[in-house]
Amino acid sequence: MIKTKWSRRCLMALVSVALAVMPLTAHAASVDQRLRRMLRDNQVNGIVLVNGTAGRAHVISHREVTDRKQMVRANRLFPVASFQKLMTGVTVEQLVQSGKLSLNTPLSRFFPQIPLADQVTIDRMMKHTSGLVNQPRPLKRPLRGERAQLRYALTGCRSTGDFTWHYTDLDFILLAAVIQQTTHQAYRSYLSHQVLQPAGVHVCFYDQVKRSAVTPAVGGDWANLYLAMSPELGAGDIFCTPQDYWRFYNRVLLNDPALLDRFLTHKGKQGAETYFGGTYIEPPYLHVNGYLAGYSCTLYSNYQQKRTIMLFANNLSYAQLRAINSQLYHAYFGDYREEQATINAD
Template identity: 30%
Template sequence: MISFLVGVLMSNAAVVPAQAATKSVPATDAATVKRIKQTLADEHVNGVVVVNGQHNQPEVIMNTVAGAQGNHKLTGNSLFPIASLNKSFTGIGIQRLLNQGKLKRDAKLAKFFPQTPNAANITVDQLSKHTSDLQDIAQDSPKIMKSDRQRLNFAQHNVTATGKYTWTYTNANYALLAGILSRLTHESYEDWVQTNIIKRAHLTHTKHYDEVNANQIAWGMNADNGPTTLDKLQKTMTVMYGAGDYFVSAADYWKYVTAFNAGKLVKLDTVTKQINPNGSEFQYIDGFYFSPTGKYCAYGSYSNVFNSAVFSNYHTKQSLVMYTNNIPYLQSKDLANRLAAIYYHEQ
């Protein structure tokens, strides 16, 4: 099991420190923090939750289960493989190209990567919304690929085209979008992320999958359910070009969505105008699941042990990020939904 996630976007706004230009958002009240902490403890979850704190800073809520020591303990700054939460980085880049008129939603994949199955009939819009009809074949690689070219070639030859054009969650969709982003910006995907995501959002604990050491990672508690070595984890992440190839701390991811909500990364209406007000509760747009009510969310999972989620409201500017590493994906997803209900005072 690899991922389930998100996407966001970006404008040409100047780099501005998030705190200096962001209107103060009320901090999470003590009673809500206590309920979140108690819920993690009651369910024996080894995890970390980050919410709005004082002065637009992240408030970190941790729960550590018995036996979680060293690299098993999760903190606000622990490096964590975020899986599909990564897709939003690529979504930002694609939206910037659309806003700048350098790319069109109806542009055919064949214009960029004609070797991909059914490329002549697949559009950029379909890739971004997972309606391209492509499906992943392999979920990892026998070797760690080092170059964008290798990873793009893998993505193009590691898919099958069904011809149905129904919604199918496929990592290759965002790998191909990352390739388009790299081609049109004339820089590597990693360099683009460094300049346009990490520096703009002032992230300090965000690293590409080949930049980390094993002792920097918050490893899963259930060794039988996931990778036990950096080599195994990187062989999974290497195939997720533009879709799940970054380690990000919980506090950094909170800063990232906070920058998005503040309009630092994209004009919000270029995203929200795509929401169908009469559609389903959540609609997938460039990597995030958006609701007509103003909320959006995303989920990520690697090997059923590294699980992550984000819930945010771009109206109220409230954001909750949750990472867990000792419970399976479906349990973690359910927990994230319940914590969000507590956070937004819906229960």
């Protein structure tokens, strides 16, 4: 009799677990199907990463090319372009958190030669409201090293005095230089050893990899990619695997409540979209885009639910990436979102 009761209880428990898991499994399968269809319908040669089990990414892949070398893989190096800005922004915010830097620190502390630098703060550069613009001379050959990168940026640096929203790589190039001077280390050394490696994240800088280690863009050219990456200190001069970027995003930012809260203090009023430290903030979502020389990546993340979707592709134009974004968002989160035309940077 005792064994019968025990068996019944076990059976009921197993049935309850099965009933609880089945809808989730069905939902996950449905999401997979929608994402695969979206990739196929848009002829995306790339991969999507979404939340899997045990904090790992679940990878959905679609191939549009016959050359397997051009397949985007989760564990192969990819030029993440402006995705790097968030790494730079996180590093700056960690220095602020530790008291080594302030968002109110003026740029004149580091570069007094830049006009109006006393009015340009770290906060304004993190929000792209610095009034700085970059007008560099044409680049004929790749730059070598951080000194050359910074020197090139400074020769084209102009200060307008217009402290409204204006997206420019220059803000994050100069933030990388601020990290250099604040830590008395090379930007790449501090980022790698103090921010990324403790989280198990590995990146390679543009002059540290061989062509064979990188997934080629469909119709792309390695020389043009290398040239385009070389001036992007702190703003797009790294290669990172999609899996490693997933680890960075989740381990370093999303799962650090104190750091995430510091980013969210800059969110706009009544759901208005703002930008801070490399990410767009539109509660309850964060969003990042990256595009360079035929490589594109984008992510959307519900920071309350800790759910994230990332796309990495090597055959899209920037216009195609923007067109796909809303489909990607809808397929995973189940609701529609239109890109806001303006940024509330207050």
